Amino acid sequence: MGIGDAEGLAQHKWHVREEVRRRRAAMGSDERLRARDALTDRLISLVRDRGASSVSCYASLPDEPDTSAFLEWALDNGVEVLLPVSLTGSRLAWTHSDGSQLVPGRHGILEPSGEQLPASAAAALDLMLIPACAVDLRGTRLGWGLGYFDRCLSELARRPPLFAVVHEADVLPALPAEPHDIPVDGAVTPDAVRLFPR
Numbered sequence: 089m090g091i092g093d094a095e096g097l098a099q100h101k102w103h104v105r106e107e108v109r110r111r112r113a114a115m116g117s118d119e120r121l122r123a124r125d126a127l128t129d130r131l132i133s134l135v136r137d138r139g140a141s142s143v144s145c146y147a148s149l150p151d152e153p154d155t156s157a158f159l160e161w162a163l164d165n166g167v168e169v170l171l172p173v174s175l176t177g178s179r180l181a182w183t184h185s186d187g188s189q190l191v192p193g194r195h196g197i198l199e200p201s202g203e204q205l206p207a208s209a210a211a212a213l214d215l216m217l218i219p220a221c222a223v224d225l226r227g228t229r230l231g232w233g234l235g236y237f238d239r240c241l242s243e244l245a246r247r248p249p250l251f252a253v254v255h256e257a258d259v260l261p262a263l264p265a266e267p268h269d270i271p272v273d274g275a276v277t278p279d280a281v282r283l284f285p286r
């Protein structure tokens with residue numbers, strides 16, 4: 089890839105991230121609550137349909153698709169959940185979501201304060217629910233440019249089924265794919281559980 093192409097790709101990604109940030113920031117509080125409730129129903133059906141008893145998820149930032157009600161449901165229903173802990177150098181660790189108090193970590197994201205498991209622990213999960221900025225119909229996932237998840241996923245001995253959690257408007261026809269991008273199997277939005285063709 090020439091330098092011009094690399095610049096075009098970086099610009100394209102920057103533009104998509106700006107659009108998604110703007111759209112998410114513009115959501116009103118009623119719209120956010122409706123989206124949270126609908127997303128919770130979709131996440132629960134996915135977990136039930138797959139018979140998943142262990143999943144990874146994320147504690148949402150204010151503008152991200154809201155996972156709080158799903159995390160409560162998982163806790164009440166005996167579904168084991170790992171939440172990411174951000175370490176230095178774009179590395180991830182995991183901690184169990186066990187109902188104990190979450191404390192703000194790097195990037196202001198809430199993290200459980202219990203024992204940390206290595207990134208490789210995700211290989212044993214039944215399902216991974218992954219934060220994303222956008223995703224396309226082939227499963228190419230765009231994050232926020234820090235590389236935490238691509239790095240973690242690339243190191244797993246076995247990759248569980250991967251689902252990006254986004255809003256319907258963040259599912260785009262096509263995104264630029266790079267060699268290090270690991271495609272997701274589907275996306276969960278408040279409107280649907282989508283499976284992408286392999």
Ligand SMILES: Nc1nc2c(c(=O)[nH]1)N(C=O)[C@@H](CNc1ccc(C(=O)N[C@@H](CCC(=O)O)C(=O)O)cc1)CN2
Nearest residue numbers: 109146147148149151152172174195197219232236237
């Ligand atoms: N809730 C959550 N936890 C996570 C991630 C994530 O994307 N979301 N990560 C995934 O790698 C890792 C941390 N990486 C981060 C990725 C993005 C931002 C961030 O500030 N993103 C947006 C705001 C989100 C939004 O508007 O929806 C921003 O750049 O403004 C922070 C940390 C691990 N934990």
Ligand SMILES: Nc1ncnc2c1ncn2[C@@H]1O[C@H](COP(=O)(O)OP(=O)(O)OP(=O)(O)O)[C@@H](O)[C@H]1O
Nearest residue numbers: 229230231232233234235236237238239242266268
């Ligand atoms: N497997 C990997 N090992 C090392 N570095 C990586 C890996 N995957 C991605 N990176 C680096 O991380 C940075 C961010 O990559 P990219 O823009 O694709 O992130 P993203 O999809 O937004 O990130 P995320 O995985 O956090 O959602 C890039 O500099 C990329 O080279």
